[in-house]
Amino acid sequence: MTRDGRSTDSRERILAAAAAMLAEDVTARLSVRAVAARAGVSTGSLRFHFPNQRALQDALLDRIYGHMFPDDPIRDRSVPARDRLVTCLRQVLAPAGVGDQAREAWTTAYQTYIASEPTDRVRAAYFALEQGGRRRLEYWLTVLAGEGALPGGDHTSRVRFLSTVLNGLSIERALPAEASILQSETETLYMAVDCVLNPR
Incomplete structure (x- = not known):
């Protein structure tokens, strides 16, 4: 797999892990450490894709609502x-x-x-x-x-x-x-x- 392929794969795993955490508990706080552990990636890898918690939340919201309401x-x-x-x-x-x-x-x-x-x-x-x-x-x-x-x-x-x-x-x-x-x-x-x- 190419470096870009690994990068895309880890980004997807991070978003999937964050979405799963919210599905289990809508009040879950998406800390960098907890999401990284759930996704099986390092915190450095998570920070590479999402420099801060806000960037992660925005990407996750975009993914969830883009899927739930495609004609929003x-x-x-x-x-x-x-x-x-x-x-x-x-x-x-x-x-x-x-x-x-x-x-x-x-x-x-x-x-x-x-x-x-x-x-x-x-x-x-x-x-x-x-x-x-x-x-x-x-x-x-x-x-x-x-x-x-x-x-x-x-x-x-x-x-x-x-x-x-x-x-x-x-x-x-x-x-x-x-x-x-x-x-x-x-x-x-x-x-x-x-x-x-x-x-x-």
Whole structure:
């Protein structure tokens, strides 16, 4: 096998090991040492392919979501980044429904996570769901950062902000409304996306 072949093989083993660790525990912390050990490569080899933990996480997110959502609108460069991100955020809101369906979803969430002190199992389930949602948001921002549509680096505060906006909008869907939810929701999503893409 050529040197390049070995290099590609070890990169694939590293990504497969990291993906397996996340599949077993979505809250797993992907430390360089743990992933390298799982992949059967040296930490130096891992660092060669992924100079830091962030590079590894970005590559893994790209691999996971590229596989899970091959037609993800975030990748359609014929559409402006702003519109693509709003479309992706709508995908998060869509399953919650509107009106009775949204009320039912929030009633279940309230009874499960808020009404009484959550058990360790319930807490772990919630954190896993929350982390999965945040990873998807982070993936979308990473794709846009790769295109130069927003600054690269750590997206933690942007993800937290967008997650908060989505939570607020999903609650709003469950509440009585006088005006069109679609119109006000669209305006809010564009304002949020503009704040993320054009920080002052």
